[in-house]
Amino acid sequence: MIDTLLVLNTGSSSLKFQIFEDQTLDVLMSGKVTGIGDTPEMRAKLPGGQETQTSLPANTDHDSALSAVMDLIGGHDHAWRTAAVVHRVVHGGQDFAEPVIVTPEVMYRLEALIPLAPLHQPHNLAGITASARLASGAPDIACFDTAFHAGHDELTSSFALPQEMRDKGVRRYGFHGLSYEWISQVLSRDYPDLCAGSVVVGHLGNGASLCALKNGISVDTTMSMTALDGIPMGTRSGSIDPGAVLYMLHDLDLGVETVQDILYERSGLKGLSGISNDVEALLRSDDPHAAFALEYFALKTAQHAAMMAVSMGGIDAFVFTGGIGEHAGPVREAILGRLRFLGDFKTLVIPTNEERLMATHAKKLLRSAA
Structure with a gap:
């Protein structure tokens, strides 16, 4: 039995996935569903290296797209056990400055941030809801696009608004943090x-x-x-x-x-x-x-x-x-x-690799929680 990490990156019209071996973080399988809400299609690179392409029904939503991904994975399962499902979540607000294991309380707080990221947050959370049902037993881990910017000082994070508005969370957060954190790590290693x-x-x-x-x-x-x-x-x-x-x-x-x-x-x-x-x-x-x-x-x-x-x-x-x-x-x-x-x-x-960074964060979180 091989422990794996399933990393999901859910967008407004797409669902990308990668399966990493838990110890080495070698990629075992990867793919994406594109055209959700229009002309959905699933492409994947299978464990043997061969590639597959499948058209999905026109009414495919994020839930059914994830179901199709899970069916594909199940058909090529090489004695894998999903140790965790790792999700990119665009907005973590002021509460989440590092990856977390998703609980009902965490979901409640993330749902409250939907108005701040209406194009992304609902789909990110829909992916968590669907995976909790389709990959039951495996913890869901959320990694946040805002977290890398959480250390900005007040000069950078503030709007020129009254204090009562700033106290209500009307401030600068920043996004694409997973991508920028990956680039920072590559620069540290190579440059x-x-x-x-x-x-x-x-x-x-x-x-x-x-x-x-x-x-x-x-x-x-x-x-x-x-x-x-x-x-x-x-x-x-x-x-x-x-x-x-x-x-x-x-x-x-x-x-x-x-x-x-x-x-x-x-x-x-x-x-x-x-x-x-x-x-x-x-x-x-x-x-x-x-x-x-x-x-x-x-x-x-x-x-x-x-x-x-x-x-x-x-x-x-x-x-x-x-x-x-x-x-x-x-x-x-x-x-x-x-x-x-x-x-x-x-x-x-420098190509970004948000999924590998998310897998790295998840591996560290699971070890610390053990």
């Missing part, structure tokens, strides 16, 4: 001199943000109370004048749900281009709106990168990660071209 300095990391994908790493520690980041703030993203607006939101609500009488849909689902690269939130599609397009969207993205990313440099008092390196950061060379060059005034600094592209 110790850079890690000891000032590094801007860009997690650039459909969700995108920047982080200021000083001596490998997060000191600032572009997302704040929600995963909506900062640089523009695939479908999210990024930073916007709060007065513009009030105008849409009060003067245009659009309603809260409509404005939320605009800001989260219809803005960013998709809204600017009127074409797509897919950077590859925009790079291929000869439509001037596509070029405008990409140039806007590069400009705002560079502007926010300069802000991160200010928070550290300089910049020694810029690290790109995430789908856009790793694969879209023209976008990287457009960003760097706007940052040349900062002088010489090293540029790196």
Whole structure:
């Protein structure tokens, strides 16, 4: 019998999974379900190395997607025993600064944070609920995207709001922490001199943000109370004048749900281009709106990168990660071209591996709880 860790990364329309051997953290099996709510499909790399691809029913939701994943795993089980199911949870609020074993009380507190991450938190928690039923007996462990930024000082974490609002948790949290923590560990291992300095990391994908790493520690980041703030993203607006939101609500009488849909689902690269939130599609397009969207993205990313440099008092390196950061060379060059005034600094592209980091955290937590 081999003890394993099942790591789940549940998104708004996807479910990624990896199975790690508990001792060595070797990957035994991996895959993802994409197109949930549209044209769902499951791809996986099986224990023998062969790859499989399966179309799922159109009505597949996150619960049935996880059921399909569990059925697939069960069909290729090599005497595995699931020691824990590990979940990425986007928002941990002020209460959770490190991974935890999920209890009913923990779930209750995480559900209260849904308004702060409406695009992600419900799906993260749905994955926990489903796995508790489908992998009964194995503890669920939550790892938080906000945790890596929990040590920010008050200057960085505060909004310029009255104290009573700040006391109610209206503050900056930051996200993509699992990705940034992985990059910090890679820098510490492979580039110790850079890690000891000032590094801007860009997690650039459909969700995108920047982080200021000083001596490998997060000191600032572009997302704040929600995963909506900062640089523009695939479908999210990024930073916007709060007065513009009030105008849409009060003067245009659009309603809260409509404005939320605009800001989260219809803005960013998709809204600017009127074409797509897919950077590859925009790079291929000869439509001037596509070029405008990409140039806007590069400009705002560079502007926010300069802000991160200010928070550290300089910049020694810029690290790109995430789908856009790793694969879209023209976008990287457009960003760097706007940052040349900062002088010489090293540029790196480092793939992120949130799932392995989550497995590492889970292994440590299980050992300490034993």
